[in-house]
Amino acid sequence: MDGDHACCEGALAAGCRFVAGYPITPSTEVVERFSRRAPMVPGAFFIQMEDELAASITLQGAVWAGKKAMTVTSGPGFSLMMEHIGLAVMAEVPCVFVNVQRGGPSTGLPTLPGQADMMQARWGSHGDYEIIAICPNSPQECFDLTIDAFNLAEQYRVPVMFMMDECVGHMMERVIIPEADTIEITPRRYTKLPPGEYLPYKPGEDLVPEMFKAGDGYRLHITGLTHDYKGYPVMSADIQEQLVRRLVDKIRLNAPKIWRYEETAVEDAEVVVIAYGITSRVAVEAVAMARKEGIKVGMLRLIVVWPFPEDRIFELASQGKGLVVAEMNYGQVFYEVDRCARGRAPVVLAGHGGGTVHNVEAIVEKIREAHKCRS
């Protein structure tokens, strides 16, 4: 099964029953499969909307009506969805945006890979906010981590960006689908309070408010404007401070629970390669080659990229390990790593603009460079 199809199956396994899509290469296979599967899955629904703006808000209507929902796109479509990512953040709508990245800017390289939407995922919409972004590196992970994406969306009432890339999306590998009853699913956190007592934006201890759904008799208001606990618009700096700070903090303060990364041979390493998505698979080769040359090099693979594992990067830099960031762009996660290293260690970018995976030798060269800087 390829990564796109595995993502679709992961979504179904996670309880996603509503997909609004708009075709764009190289993501379309996700919705093609969902459109084929939906009629035979009870309660599942697929619609191909008129554009990405529609798709990215139709799914939010569906969430308020009680469905778990996602939309699927690639870079140019993702750009069109930005305003609605902001709405999902502000109104705290749990949902999943899948972005199978291709080369850009603009129409760029529709059929070829890229990893240059990482900052768009983080900062693309206006205003201050935090989202969660996950980068799988295999079809198996496209299945497993799509389930995680839905679970995290429900847990934190936040839109989750599932940042695949063309290679992972189109790569065919064996995918093991576990028994349904072994899959952990986070249910939506509906309030048990009766109408009149429940306030839709009063947060719990973890800073996340409970939800209601349309038609349940609560008769509440939801808006993208700055709002109070009731959901009523309030134009004031005080309420803005309370609301937006909480939206940011519910991710920032819970970040250690959300972070996921894999480390290989980091303990004795003098240089650590940081990579995510398809690039992490190339980087593994580069690390092996550099080790053969006698360079003590390890690997940190980011699985959850946003929120960023700042503490771990700072620790590695503080230990004096040179850092190499391998990614298919000219520096996006690189700048985050550089920021978090706070000058404690050299940080080198192994980047290119997309269209093909890295040349292994190009990463090895950067490992040598970081190693040299360090010594």
Added chain:
Amino acid sequence: MSVLKELERASLSPTKDLDPSHHPMDDYLRMDRMPHIWCPTCGIGVSVNCFAKAIEKARIPLDDITVVSGIGCTGRVAGYMKVDSFHTTHGRAIPFATGLKLANPKLKVVVFSGDGDLMAIGGNHFISAARRNIDITVICVNNFNYAMTGGQLASTTPEGSVLSTSPFGNFEAPFNLPFLAESVGAVYVARWTSLHIYNQTVAMVEALKKPGFTFIEILAPCPTIFERQQKFGDGLDRLRWYCDNSIIRHGADTHDVDIKLHDPVIVGKFVDKERPTYLDSMNTHFRKRFGDRYKDYEG
């Protein structure tokens, strides 16, 4: 008919009106949000009043109805209705409503927004939802300009109108909304003015009860900007003008109902036809395709 008579004809039930402890709108409006933001003699409040009356007349439980708005003056309607309500992004109320309706077909979903929101930025969604015959009611309060942003040219502004971005008069051809709605597949199309309280309410009742994409255009005074800029007086002056210059022509060819700045306006129920809704079409199609293996989608 005089303005007063029209108001009298549409008035709420006298017993409720006379009870000082109960405002007739208590059940329908979020009184804790009053006063509202609309200007005196603006036409939006009239439509909200008619809409509340229509919900009552159509006997739709308030728990079953959801109102979705986009952005702008009319975009604030959702916030004042005491039902599940959603104030979404500019132009995208219709796809949001589409998501609500398709995820839970038991909900009665109404989009209540302005001409700029629904027809310019939201035009693609309007035509697509009508084409699919999504079972929602779209109420468009047309005040011929972008009012909340300060009175700019809109896609419905009549030729010759002076606005802040058409300071020398508008030379663009405006949308003829009933014609547009009919041509893309709406099953119910009506136009009334803020004067036509009774007809407006009846149209809303009919639209709410009719399955499929139903569309009502309400021509409303924007006293602060549009009427003032065109030197039409205030909202009440405009109602008097509508009183003298509205021609009721049910079943009129929508091709002929475009609006000229100083010409009489044609109002009425223009379209009322049958067509399977999106979900009906989908269920029929899949039943045919898969036979007994397919269970009708009900949300």
